[in-house]
Amino acid sequence: PPVMSPIVAEIYGPDYEGQMEVAKKVGVAFARTPDIVAVDDSIEEVSRKLVVRVLQNKAALMGVAQKDIVAVMKMGLSGEDVTPVHTGETKYEIPVRVTLAPERLNSLDELLKLTVRARDGTLVPLSELVEVSSGIAEKTIYHKDLLPVVYVVGDMAGKLDSPLYGMFDIRSQTNGVKLSQGGKLGDYFIRQPDDPYAEYALKWDGEWQVTYETFRDMGIAYAVGLALIYLLVVAQFSSYLVPLIIMAPIPLTIIGVMPGHALFGSQFTATSMIGMIALAGIIVRNSILLVDFINMQVAEGMAFQEAVINSAATRAKPIVLTGLAAMLGALFILDDPIFNGLAISLIFGIFVSTLLTLVVIPVLYYAAMYRKLEKAS
Structure with a gap:
């Protein structure tokens, strides 16, 4: 079925950091449950980033435009098509791309050795026109129906093929569990919590949601069919x-x-x-x-x-x-x-x-x- 994973637990709550902590606890319950495999979550690991800022005053004194600095860095990182080549053997033009050699792409120092032309015609290396600072990269915040959510996913293996059995085994460990943030973990099957900011709550999704919606609609169709059959037979036999x-x-x-x-x-x-x-x-x-x-x-x-x-x-x-x-x-x-x-x-x-x-x-x-x-x- 078109789902993220056969077993999906959606964690809602008033604070995204708290949601991630709750998701880790739910993930532990996933891992402890027999026959549950491929356990994962949407929490991204902490990663660092390098921020390159243009020294605007120094660049202005040397007569170097900021766009030129950005263009040179872009060319060094991803390359730039400078001219096309036409031959009689190809239908389409062949672009000529200028970029750093593959062995130099992994080094920021190599990138900063690239030069840009100043007002007086001299070539100035980028290292003199920019400053590099280190920081923590932003994490992706997932949303569903405009609400921030953290996902915990898994799959069912072993003798029982249906993931619903595994889902209910996991639920026996998570339903009503006390949280360090205070209160108990809410539990929902067919809808999101009415007020997701009032408590930390878990909403089950995946194949369970598809199964519920399918049999709900089938049940309604069955009931409507029986009602129509009854009316037709009433008309026939009075x-x-x-x-x-x-x-x-x-x-x-x-x-x-x-x-x-x-x-x-x-x-x-x-x-x-x-x-x-x-x-x-x-x-x-x-x-x-x-x-x-x-x-x-x-x-x-x-x-x-x-x-x-x-x-x-x-x-x-x-x-x-x-x-x-x-x-x-x-x-x-x-x-x-x-x-x-x-x-x-x-x-x-x-x-x-x-x-x-x-x-x-x-x-x-x-x-x-x-x-x-x-x-x-």
Whole structure:
């Protein structure tokens, strides 16, 4: 997935120095957790820098412009294209670049030996026109949603492939831990802290965030799909009870889907959820066939009890053949590394739900409607 790392801990707080201290403690928890590898953070090591300043008064007395000094230093550090060369054998011009020799680039003294022409025509070395001071280089301050953040990252190795297990093992060590800055470390899963400056807090990100958002959206889509199916069946049968009976086998797909994943040693992924959403429509179709057939036979004068029994016997063959065709179609993507979850959901979900539909729907429909339809017949 498009994440910084499979396991990401985002550290927020009122002070960036404090955030870095907390991040180091969280990093220790990462390192102590079994099977957590590639532990790192966004804290940069202290590094020194050299600052070269132009002595403006001295340069002015010698008649040397500051831009000339900067140009010579730039040429020494990164080189400068001074002229192009055209040949009859190349389509594009070849630049001629002037720069210091590679063995001289590592020395500031060599750079300061470069000269610039003064007003009177003499060549003045840069060492006479600039001063060099040492300092500490600024560290990068990372931000997310305009808030300063320090990242601690890691990956999961070993028998358990999912980084979520490692994330919860780490959380058992960091949740509510007391801090030297005062207070306890806050813990957030799906959002940043409301007031990141009120406390030091840890927000989990990485594959966890992608997993949560994916299954949240899939769950909403599943609920919307079930609601639309219910409304369509209500419109078809003019009843609020019959659609509930028709949709009753939908939860039964779990009896096939979950053991199917366990049998193949596969994880329940987003494609598995897509398969469950597709199963809802397939199962409702089979249920509608049974209920509609019962109603048709009762309308023709058959006793309700006999019509219920006859529906399962008569419709069993086309329902089984249709389910078998769908299962065979899913069989071809069973070995796909991405869509095998979809295949497992369809194969085992259709297998179990088809068998249960032939039993559950007639029994539920008879239990709910026998009084009304027996009187009518």
